[in-house]
Amino acid sequence: MVEGLxxxxxxxVRKLEWEEKEKKDRHNATVKKYSxxxxxxxxxxxxxxxxxxxxxxxxxxxxxxIKVAPVxxxxxxxxxxxxxITLIEYxxxxxxxxxxxxxxxxxxxxxxxxxxxxxYRMFPLTNVHPNSHIAAQAAYAALKQGKFFDMxxxxxxxxxxxxxxxxxxxAFADYATMLKLDVSKxxxxxxxxxxxxxxxxxxxxxxxxxxxxxxxxxxNGNKINNPQSLDEFKKLIDTEIGK
Amino acid sequence: xxxxxxxxxxxxxxxxxxxxxxxxxxxxxxxxxPCGVTGGCEKVLTSxxxxxxxxxxxxxxxxxxxxxxxLCILILTNYxxxxxxxxxxxAAIGFLVSIVLILIQAYILHxxxxxxxxxxxxxxxxxxxxxxxxxxxxVL
Numbered sequence: 001m002v003e004g005l006x007x008x009x010x011x012x013v014r015k016l017e018w019e020e021k022e023k024k025d026r027h028n029a030t031v032k033k034y035s036x037x038x039x040x041x042x043x044x045x046x047x048x049x050x051x052x053x054x055x056x057x058x059x060x061x062x063x064x065x066i067k068v069a070p071v072x073x074x075x076x077x078x079x080x081x082x083x084x085i086t087l088i089e090y091x092x093x094x095x096x097x098x099x100x101x102x103x104x105x106x107x108x109x110x111x112x113x114x115x116x117x118x119x120y121r122m123f124p125l126t127n128v129h130p131n132s133h134i135a136a137q138a139a140y141a142a143l144k145q146g147k148f149f150d151m152x153x154x155x156x157x158x159x160x161x162x163x164x165x166x167x168x169x170x171a172f173a174d175y176a177t178m179l180k181l182d183v184s185k186x187x188x189x190x191x192x193x194x195x196x197x198x199x200x201x202x203x204x205x206x207x208x209x210x211x212x213x214x215x216x217x218x219x220n221g222n223k224i225n226n227p228q229s230l231d232e233f234k235k236l237i238d239t240e241i242g243k
Numbered sequence: 244x245x246x247x248x249x250x251x252x253x254x255x256x257x258x259x260x261x262x263x264x265x266x267x268x269x270x271x272x273x274x275x276x277p278c279g280v281t282g283g284c285e286k287v288l289t290s291x292x293x294x295x296x297x298x299x300x301x302x303x304x305x306x307x308x309x310x311x312x313x314l315c316i317l318i319l320t321n322y323x324x325x326x327x328x329x330x331x332x333x334a335a336i337g338f339l340v341s342i343v344l345i346l347i348q349a350y351i352l353h354x355x356x357x358x359x360x361x362x363x364x365x366x367x368x369x370x371x372x373x374x375x376x377x378x379x380x381x382v383l
Contacts, residue, residue: 032320033320040316043257047260051265055269055274056272067289210273222275222285243282
């Protein structure tokens with residue numbers, strides 16, 4: 001009977017066991033290698049997804065790298081050209097957000113005085129705001145009579161009055177009268193080719209720079225995320241002053 | 244442990260990959276990261292030195308760290324001497340590039356990007372580990 005195994009049979013059994021162990025070890029090694037590569041690939045893919053999420057989740061301290069044209073003679077400016085802080089605003093007179101920011105901008109001008117150089121760049125969003133172009137032209141006409149910023153105040157304050165008008169001529173003429181402008185010169189200038197060209201050029205320039213919304217603020221060369229309040233805006237400017 | 248420097252290099256490779264990938268995505272999205280430590284990020288990341296032709300330097304960095312990761316894993320699982328030599332070579336290249344980039348930031352741009360400096364520190368760590376590995380393997 002098969003009580004004890006012969007020496008040869010014992011050897012055969014040990015050999016079989018050893019071969020099976022070898023097979024298992026090789027198999028485990030292969031599994032280990034595959035898992036290392038698979039694990040690495042998973043980690044790397046997760047890393048890419050994670051970084052993408054990090055980059056695109058909105059953060060107030062991130063900025064968009066935008067290169068805008070430096071301040072030039074064609075710009076409408078307010079303040080001291082050698083001020084430490086330069087603030088450019090791309091703005092549309094018919095844009096409600098711009099109207100909301102206008103008093104904030106005026107406050108900043110008051111607060112920072114000669115430390116702030118403010119540039120207003122027209123960017124009428126003509127495809128969504130039908131009167132934005134003519135409003136910009138009207139502001140240009142006021143610029144010619146030295147009252148751009150006064151006209152801007154009026155246009156923004158009374159935005160709801162003229163935004164939906166079919167014809168803004170009378171309304172704008174009234175504003176010109178309010179500001180004690182030469183009204184007939186104002187009307188001529190508003191509809192002049194010079195005004196149209198200035199506004200068109202401003203619009204094209206903004207688009208070519210990659211500006212795609214109003215208001216867009218460029219603080220010392222960097223586009224900032226629009227601050228949620230006057231205080232937040234002041235904090236950004238103060239940080240910039242401290243640099 | 245014979246391969247401990249390789250394992251440490253592998254870890255650094257992953258870290259470097261995370262940083263370089265972050266910078267790569269930022270570059271393609273045209274976004275400047277928060278930069279409270281060194282302050283000069285936007286100057287460095289939008290400079291002419293941030294790309295080689297159409298290719299962002301950060302992307303090359305990601306590929307470099309990916310190569311380090313792959314080489315280290317291969318050395319650990321499928322050891323061949325040539326892999327180790329390749330690893331030493333990559334480490335040296337990464338370190339030299341880092342030196343150049345640091346010099347550019349210091350002397351040409353006069354601005355530092357904290358994320359770039361982190362990657363440069365990681366590359367420096369990798370070459371130190373490569374050197375230690377070289378010493379150890381000579382002895383064995």
